[in-house]
Amino acid sequence: MTRLLKHQVQLVCTWLVLCFADDLVSHLPGLTNPIPFGYYSGYLDELPGRHMHYEFVESNGNNNDSLIVWLNGGPGCSSLYGFWSENGPFRVTTTGGDDDDNGQTVLLEDSNSWNSLANILYLESPVGVGFSYYSDNNTNNNNDSYVNSDNMTADSNYLALKSFYRKFPQYSNHSLYLTGERLAIGNGAFNNxxxxxxxxxxxxxxxxxxxxxxxxxxxxxxxxxxxxxxxxxxxxxxxxxxxxxxxxxxxxxxxxxxxxxIFDTNNSSRKIPVCFEQSFQTYLNRLDVREALHIPSHVKQWVQCQDVNYNRRLRYWDMSSAIRQLLASNKLQSFIIYNGDIDIVCDFMANQEFVELLGLNVTLDYQRWLINNNTTVAGYEKRYDGLTYMTVRGAGHLVPKDKPLAALEIIRRLISI
Structure with missing residues (x-):
């Protein structure tokens, strides 16, 4: 089945003069069953010498499903944390002891994965984070040689997305949604x-x-x-x-x-940066896993948060004008801002005030929203012209990890509006 899939992809590559077949992940160590959907891992060359690592999982539902881009923030934290610990299709666990002590690594499939609803693209951004790397003569793969900023990261992500569409042109006509954590999307820092x-x-x-x-x-x-x-x-x-x-x-x-x-008030042991789940960090740095994900041997070991050279003076401290421009453009199909109600990094009080100060017309007053066939309160929501604000009950900063079912419902609403 896997060989047939790769052969079919190679035929498509030949017809379109593309080569994303080389990025197909045909197996994963620790996964018992065949991968039941298209899974790709490779590089998007947004500029010469700058190689942004991506992982892409196709929807295991409808072929016409939307394309969702996921970005973790920081700045400098890898989006593979989102893939392997929050909203991706697999979770790493060990049986019989730690992996380094002859324990057996097992991958479990997550029923709350977002690719049950859409195609998900994870970008390790900016270059220098995770498995992304430089290869020009000035850096010699030294990530500290480049200074990043909000504008540069945005430009880099845009060019990487264009590179993705060149590899996967069949997705250029799919609806596109941007999501993330601690960015000015999702549960972002909209006004510092x-x-x-x-x-x-x-x-x-x-x-x-x-x-x-x-x-x-x-x-x-x-x-x-x-x-x-x-x-x-x-x-x-x-x-x-x-x-x-x-x-x-x-x-x-x-x-x-x-x-x-502190990421949330439920678990004061969470710090930034930190090796959140040592099991999947160890897993990603295994030679057989790196080979399966097509990571070159010269690329550094994967860590959750990289100390990238980031010019914080060039950051956007208030996103209200940008949000107003986006809403006025009428190019947004839907826009949801959410917060875990016990998250102190990007707390709900600030984002609620930020949304109110936008001065938008209210279309639905503040009320609870439900999951589990309308039997469980998942949080509260308020709707405006072009924008919905939602809290997630009992969630900290990592909403898809803390409350995966509620997060999946938010995504369902995002792509259904």
Missing amino acids: LLFLNSRVHFAYNHGLIDYEEWHDLESECCSCSDDDSGQVCTFHHNNNNSQCNVAYDIRLMLSRDDFDN
Whole structure:
């Protein structure tokens, strides 16, 4: 079956003068059954000397299903974490002990994989992350030689997507959706100032700072609004109150070194970056797995988050103008912003405020949304012209991992609107 599939792909490649057959993953160590859908792993050469690694799984449903691009953020974190731990088709587990102690690695198929609904493309972006690499004369595969930024990463992703369509032209007429984590899509950081302020409220209301710490911050950083409608707090970069900045730094940064690195309030052991699941990191770095995924021998070992040279001064701190332009273009079929309601990295309070400040017409008031045949509350939603905001109940920053069924329903809604 696998040989026949590869032969058919080679015929298509010959007809279209393409060569994506070389990227076909015909087997995976630890997987008992044949791969039941098209699975490809290789490189998209968005610019000479820049090789972006991709993994692509075709839908195991309808041939006309949409194309979804998944990106993890960071910046510098690999989208293969999403593939192998959040919304991809396989999960790595070991039986009989650790893999290094003669334990047996087994791949399990995940029934909540997003490729049950669509074709999913994972990009390891920017180049230098994961298995992506440089090969020009200036770098000698030294990823620190390039300075990345938001604009450069966006351009790189765009060129990689064009390279993907050259390899897979049959998908050029499929609906395209962009999704991701900690980016300005999905559960992204849409306005950093809102996040830096809201996380203080979030931390206090979730018991991460005590009353004395909250009282110090409130007394130094908050005041009555001009119209006496309520209290206004500016916790971060308060240019009018140096004591507020001191209180913020002492209470939240110096006294709690890991405050900024907690992915969710359910599991305070999660830090950024970290080897989340050692089993699949070990698995990806096995020689037989790298060969199956067509990773060149000179490419470095895979790690979850790479310390890429990233110019943070060129980042977009407020995405409101870009979102308004997108919505006004009428080119978006659907747009969903979601947050796990116990995520402190990109908390729901900031994104709720961000969406409200866009000033969009409300089409559905805030209400709960359901899964499991409408028997389970999955979170809350509010709909606007062109945009839906959703929370995911009990989920932290890694929504597809924490609440896979709810995440799958969000994707179902995204591609069905």
